[in-house]
Amino acid sequence: MDFSLSNEQNDLLNSLNNTIHDYDDNYWLHCDNTSKYPIEFVNTIAEGGWLGIAMPTEFGGSNLGVTEAALMMMLISEKGGMTAASSIHMNIFGPSSIVKFGTKEQKERWLPNIISGKTKMCFAVTEPDTGLDTTRLKTKAERNENYYLINGRKIWTSTAQITNKIMIIARTSKRENGNPTNGLSLFYTDFNRDSIEARIINKMGRAAVDTNELFIDDLKAPIEDIIGEEGKGFSYLIHSLNPERILVAAEAYGIAKNALERAVNYANERSVFDRLIGKNQSIQHPLAEAWAKLESVKLLILKAANLYDNNKSCGVEANAAKFLAAEYGMEICKQAIATHGGMGYAKEYHVERLFREMMIPYLAPVSQQLVLSYIAEKALGLPKSY
Amino acid sequence: MKILVPVKRVIDYNVKIRVNSEGSAVETNNVKMSMNPFDEIAVEEAVRLKEAGKAEEIIITSVGDKGSQETIRTAFAMGGDRGIHILNDSNTEPLAVAKILKYIVDKEGIDLVILGKQAIDDDSNQTGQMLAALLNWPQATFASKVEVNSSELKVTREIDGGLETLKLNLPCVITTDLRLNEPRYASLPNIMKAKKKQIIEMPISDTGVDSSPRLETLKVEEPAVRSGGRKVADVDELINVLKEEVGII
Incomplete structure (x- = not known):
């Protein structure tokens, strides 16, 4: 069992990281404050060919798996939160029913424009x-x-x-x-x-x-x-539910990682009573716990993605990944605000924005409770409860 | 025109450099490695020349351990066409690199070599100049602008107090300064295409170049920790401290 990323995956993340480097915290804060769609960011992503990450090569895509798409969304939400992720999310997973069930004529008519970003x-x-x-x-x-x-x-x-x-x-x-x-x-x-x-x-x-x-x-x-x-539309829809859950889990992971990093930086800078607050175990331990939780949920997200990419059933794993990423994500965002004290409530420290955005993977695309009902039924063999 | 762009794998410029526990070298284990930033500029310039129809082929080369192939692939994703990897697990000094590059230039019939002016790890700033001397070719170092008109090149370079423009003929050697261009970020489709481009691997012994080190590193140490400053009450006290304690006035 090898847990390391491949060279290709590393290359891809390095290049993506460079590509979106200029979209900094202030950009995302400004978008959030003014309800401005991040069109510049979306164009940059489209120009770099990233929208086609999981689309077939004959239409301009790169034919990679949900694993790579998840890694990409982790990085994008780590940099720009849910605002960045949601601005392109639909183009990444939405067209999969066209890819799987559309005719050749439909794919030729639709996919190139989706991949190039011309179609929203x-x-x-x-x-x-x-x-x-x-x-x-x-x-x-x-x-x-x-x-x-x-x-x-x-x-x-x-x-x-x-x-x-x-x-x-x-x-x-x-x-x-x-x-x-x-x-x-x-x-x-x-x-x-x-x-x-x-x-x-x-x-x-x-x-x-x-x-x-x-x-x-x-x-x-x-x-x-x-x-x-x-x-037959419902069965086509079902097909894209698991990839969507995996991507939403990846996005929640990225947001939480972003929040944790800010909390750690603040704990390393802020001095109270003549000592860094990061020296206090009441500050340290929750952040250490957050790190451990994020590492564990990342494994589950990538496992679910790997199962999907290998055409194995991944419903339980995809749902569990979304559940844990959202549970941990909420706790971690809250802890990130608490670590900042009063400053955490100020928009310029960004953690309150991440906290608000974390509610989305908590509520969507399926409630935490329904995920549990599903796991109870499918993984544990308990009677269907809904 | 055939362009050769040598690229060096170095510790990523964002990484905080640490000295290894023996104090003999900089720690490279589990450290993020990237292409030397000046070499990225060299690759970008070559790709722009090719896009402008002024070059037919861009050959990327790197001297180093197996990991150097990743750096060559990064250059492929930017637009390099094929690669030559000279395998050497130990450090290769600038003169040996220059000799290896001469070997490749002769073998491949290269018209133009574009190199980064220096690598950010050892800051030697020697390879380009040595290569030009070995080949007996004209050189334009620290280029901030390159214009190609068939076999004639106009190169602007930054010097103290202004800009100097050189005219030189192919074949020649150019080394890049920071302001020559802004390297592109590889697009996802180009990263995918880069996987299929060919790298020829060659042990350093095949080049016939003696790469045994001529320099011996005695010791590597971290810079002294900066001690904190102190506040003085007024100018008089400052002068007094500088006179009596520091002794510089």
């Missing part, structure tokens, strides 16, 4: 009344001769303000109790603002990357824009 896409799954119980979603797509007419409401769709494509799941036939996942279809189509109204949801953190409620009225999706077979 958003992902519309969750609805105001359905949440995680996806099969009960109410958005409908009715088949006409050469298009589907989509109507409904979605919520928690990020980047919809700047997006030009939408990946959306909708019912194309009635829900059957015996087979509730049947009849949902997945579309990737133009984000037509004449038919979709995107209303910003003001939220606790990550103001720079907008999150929205979508009101969709008579959106026409050409039949060429349905992914795979009609009615």
